[in-house]
Amino acid sequence: MADCFVAGPKGFGAVSIRTSSKPSSRASHSIHLGADLQARLSSISAKILCDMTLDDIRSEFLEHLEIEKGRSVKTVENYDRYLKRYLKFSKAKSPGDITERSVRDFRMWLNRQSAHPGSPKASDQDTLKRKTQNYYLIALRAFLKFLSKRGHTSLSPEKIELAKVGDRHLDLISSDELSRLMKAPMASAGTNKATSLSALRDKAIMELLFSTGLRVSELCSLDRDLDINRDEFSIRGKGDKVRVVFLSSEAKKAIKAYLDKRGDIEEALFVNMGKGFAKVEGTSGGRLTPRSVERLIKTYATKAGITKKVTPHVIRHSFATDLLENGADLRSVQALLGHANITTTQVYTHVTDKHLHDVHRAFHGKRRK
Secondary structure, X not given: OEEEEEEOOOOOOEEEEEEOOOOOHHHHHHHHHHHHHXXXXXXXXXXXXXXXXXXXXXXXXXXXXXXXXXXXXXXXXXXXXXXXXXXXXXXXXXXXXXXXXXXXXXXXXXXXXXOOOOOOOOOOOOEOOHHHHHHHHHHHHHHHHHHHHOOOOOOOHHHOOOOOOOOOOOOOOOHHHHHHHHHHHHHOOOOOHHXXXXXXXXXXXXXXXXXXXXXXXXXHOOEOOOOOOOOEEEEEOHHHXXXXXXXXHHHHHHHHHHHHHOOOOOOEOOEOOOOOOOOOOOOOOOEOXXXXXXXXXXXXXXXXXXXXXXXXXXXXXXHHHHHHHOOOOHHHHHHHHOXXXXXXXXXXXXHHOOHHHHHHHHHOOOOOO
């Protein structure tokens, strides 16, 4: 027992209150009930975790990527494919089955896989690139982080190290080749209405790619309500990030010529013009896909006499190198390309290092006779 003294009402002095140092039986009972409830909840939670299969957790992880992390549907599909391949190889049934040994065995197996399985041209040397192998490891590492946050006991994500890859090689075309590529659609235009419309569309696609540096998926997502009277517009890119891109006068002119000739009511800016195009008035063949854009650019590159592999991303490279060659700084190019990290943009620094050739020519070998 203990005595406590507290101030009483005004004029009555202190009041002595005797208290017990031990909790009352009722308080003790409440404490025991709380501890018991907590133990039961922990037991139920542990049972739920144990009852979940690895496939259940994988599905939960993919939902987490799409909803909470805001990853694109394509990214989620890729992660799903990478994880399924590992789980099928390792035969893992629970988080505890993911071990260092199984991951190492999977990496060895991946390293020996053909880059083009089933292709008659595939050879023993034609194996998966290290960069591609790393995609599998990145997906697995993200999955392990998710397992850890959800209270599952598994391999630590830090145990997975990515393979070292060499410096990225850029596929570039010269300014002359770029000029020929840009002229190819109109040079190939015929007298048929649908053909000439497709040529106007293709011209607009190329001018827009070079003017903005858009990724092909971003280009295909554009709608025809794009305000070409303005010199800029916002685009939502990778990671749901929004950036501003700018329209050149050539791009605005090409888009206007294309839209003026369109007779359908599709909301997409670039539509498919296959064999069935315009058979039903006011309709089109639907939104153009990234794969279709890749095919048409490859076709025009061949017609322009360019022997190199040309893709929409090559035009994006041309956009970046053109800016740097004309004096733009790397940070500005990073913002225009929508790169989250400056190291991604640094792949273009070879463009800004051209002065090194002048240094070498001016100062090297002067002592030799």
